[in-house]
Amino acid sequence: MTAYPDAPLVVVQPDPRPHVVSLALRGDLDYDTGDGILDAVRRALSERGDARALLLDCRGLEDIDSTGLSVLLQVHRLAARREIGFRLENTGPALERLLTVTGTLEHLTSPAPALPSAETAQTASESPGSGA
Amino acid sequence: MTTSPDGSRTSVVSVTSAPCPVVVVDQGGHVVELNEAAAGLLPEARVAETLTSPAWLADAHRTAGETRADGEVGEGFFSARPSVLPGGDTAWWLVEETAHRSAVQELELERERTRFLAEASSALLASLNLSRCMEVTARLAAGRLADAAVVIAPTGAKRPPMVVCDPQGTLQHSTVPVGAVPTVPGLAEALQGFPPVPSRWIEPASAPDWLVPEGFGEVGSLAITPLPGHGVPAGALVLLRRAPRTAFTESEEAFSGLFAARAGAAMSAARLYAEQNTITETLMRDLLPPALRQVQGVEFAGGYRPSVDTDRIGGDFYDVHPPGEECADSLAVLGDVCGKGLEAAVLTGKIRNTLQALLPMGDDHARMLRLLNNSLLNSRHTRFVTMVMASVRREDRDVLLRLTAAGHPAPLIVRGDGGVEAADTGGSLIGVLPRITSRTADIRLAPGETCLLYTDGVTEAKGGPLGDAIFGEQRLRRVLGECAGMPAEAVVERIQMLVAEWVGDGRHDDIAVLAITAPKGAHLSAVDGTTAGRYTA
Incomplete structure (x- = not known):
């Protein structure tokens, strides 16, 4: 549960580096909040046409379910399509465990260079042992 | 003075x-x-x-x-x-006191109408059953607005259902005869939700027999009012008065409209609910896991506890496919589709169908998962499934398993001594990544040993003494350790029971478990399927 139900789920954090969009996720990322969070990330990205890297700070993230993971995959794909680098930051043990079990840790956390298309971005993340 | x-x-x-x-x-x-x-x-x-x-x-x-x-x-x-x-x-x-008197009378009438509408609303909203709503509407209308009333529900059917309430309050269900709607002036319009035709324009003699209750006598006047629903027409209300009562006054017609608005809203809600329910039931029926039994000398038992939120059909499923011509092993699959509701249900159906079609290559898990992954890849969304596949074969008294977890928690094995281990298998989830990886584990179960496939509804179940702790994998391992030597069905029942106790009255997601057990004490002398197996103690 979120401590403040009306508080925004996605907060834009100031970042000194140019072309970097840093977003902090707050509260639960699940079936109920997924669509809202995805929309918020989309909005934040479209407001920054110069973005070259998208950082998702997961420090404030509480529960995440399968819909939440689907949202992270969607955001990753969104970034790859726009040739924006994507990184998850401050992933806690629960999130890391989910990403490990689902075999998506490497896909979502490998440093993503600026890539021409989603296809290449995802291929690049494939490597031996990614399913471990 | x-x-x-x-x-x-x-x-x-x-x-x-x-x-x-x-x-x-x-x-x-x-x-x-x-x-x-x-x-x-x-x-x-x-x-x-x-x-x-x-x-x-x-x-x-x-x-x-x-x-x-x-x-x-x-x-x-x-x-x-x-x-x-x-x-x-x-x-x-x-x-x-003429003016005063008429004001008092009007006030009394208005009060009575308001009282009636309030009562009608409570009576109408007491049920979400369409046919019951139609009955209540007909009875209220016949009792208060006319001598008899007919409620007709609009459906795509050629014979729309209707309820007739006669002056004695007797209700009768029937259907409008085929093609009869246009023969009643104003009825077709009312069923389409157009404003009512003033009743004085409708010739009472034009009322066909099917519209008039038996023994009603001559129809003195006839009024047809649409029942407005939520955005769509909910039906039509036909009011009948015996001759020689006068036609409906304008004020009476306006009042009928107020009543019709309430009745229509209630009927519309009931209809939407019924439709929603039918969809849910249809989907649930298809999602219901199969009854499991012993297949080729291996015990299978499944347990499925859907989420209590009926509007949120979850995406857990399991299936056991007995060996076929192309594949000598039984193939058990347990999976969890991300999301809830209609989208999850549709994806679940698609996955189960695809797997069924891929059964001939059931011995090659990696290939099967790859093909499934390709068939689910979609540029518009990132919905996925995580699943475990288990190829199961009996070898003498043991059961051989080949297990592949694709983005799913690895199955747990409980040994004869109560030790619990996780199968060494893993891989990526299915349906999002262009290329997937998977690692298969080979497991041998001695008699009495069980392999448990489960969805995270078990480990993520929130509850406990304070209601906020998750059941967790450690607790599941401990519980499973106590199940050593139990038949598959008992293992499933025990886990379900403990998880249900843990959750209490709280909300939970779908919970699915599937136990595969090497039967204990029973020995099949013949397992080739051509002769009857002989069991020994």
């Missing part, structure tokens, strides 16, 4: 100058005197004759001690108050 009720300063002369009609009547009921206003009002009253009209005044005069009487005089409505004059005569003072 020229008089006072005690008559102490009254003179008869003053009666003539009274501003309201006054008639003086003696103890015998004869008119003694009446002023000009009274003479105009009561043309039949004559001095010295008995007062007969209006009858209510004559009656009141005969009944000694009346302090007030009222009634109609001609078109108007009057109240009369007596004052006893010296000498025993009584002067009746008549005060016109």
Whole structure:
């Protein structure tokens, strides 16, 4: 549960580096909040046409379910399509465990260079042992 | 004032100058005197004759001690108050109350209507069953708005269902005869939600037999009102009055409209609910896991506890495919589709169908998962499934398993000594990544040992003493350790029971478990399927 139900789920954090969009996720990322969070990330990205890297700070993230993971995959794909680098930051043990079990840790956390298309971005993340 | 009720300063002369009609009547009921206003009002009253009209005044005069009487005089409505004059005569003072009376009557009518509408709303909203809503609507309408009422529900059907309520309040369900709707003027329009045709335009004789309750007699008037629903018409209400009752007044029609709005909303809600329910039931029926049994000398038992939120069908599923021509092993699959509701249900159906089609290559898990992944890849969304596949084969008294977890928690194995281990398998989830990886584990189960496939509904179940702790994998391992040597069905029952206890009344996601057990103590002398197996203790 979120401590403040009306508080925004996605907060834009100031970042000194140019072309970097840093977003902090707050509260639960699940079936109920997924669509809202995805929309918020989309909005934040479209407001920054110069973005070259998208950082998702997961420090404030509480529960995440399968819909939440689907949202992270969607955001990753969104970034790859726009040739924006994507990184998850401050992933806690629960999130890391989910990403490990689902075999998506490497896909979502490998440093993503600026890539021409989603296809290449995802291929690049494939490597031996990614399913471990 | 020229008089006072005690008559102490009254003179008869003053009666003539009274501003309201006054008639003086003696103890015998004869008119003694009446002023000009009274003479105009009561043309039949004559001095010295008995007062007969209006009858209510004559009656009141005969009944000694009346302090007030009222009634109609001609078109108007009057109240009369007596004052006893010296000498025993009584002067009746008549005060016109027509306007007041009609205001009171209107107020009373409005109050009664409001009361009726409130009662109707409670009665209508008490049920989400369409046919019950139609019955309530017909009964209320027949009782309050007309002599009989017919409620017709709009459906795509050629024969729309209808409910007739006759003047005795008897309800009858039937259907509109094929093609009969256009024969009733205004009915087709009402069913489409167009505003009602004024009833005076509808010839009562045009009412066909199917619309009129048996033994109703001649139809005096007919009104057809649409039942407006939530954005779509919810049906039509037909009101019937017996001859020779007059046609519906404009005010009555407007009131019928108010009632129809409430009835329509209730019927519409009931219909939407029924539709929603049908969809949910259809989907659930398809999602219901199969009843499992022993297949080729291996025990299978499954347990599925859907989320309590009925609007959130989850995406857990399991299937056991017995060996076929192309594949010698049984193939068990347990999976969890991300998300909830309709989208999850549709994806689950697609996955199960695809897997069914891929059964011939059931011994090559990696290939099967790859093909499934390709078939689910979609550029518009990132919905995925995580699953475990288990190829199961009996070898002597043991059971051989090949397990592949694709983005799913690895199955747990409980050994004969109560030790619990996780199968060394893993891989990526299916449906999002262009290329997937997977690692298969080979496991041998001795008699009495069980392999448990489960969805994270088990480990993520929130509850416990404070209601906020997750069941967790450690607890599941501990529970499973206590299940050593149990038959598959008992393992599933025990885990389900403990998780249900853990959750209590709280919300939970879908929970699915599937146990694969090497039967204990039973030995099949023949497992090739051509001769009957012989069991030994």
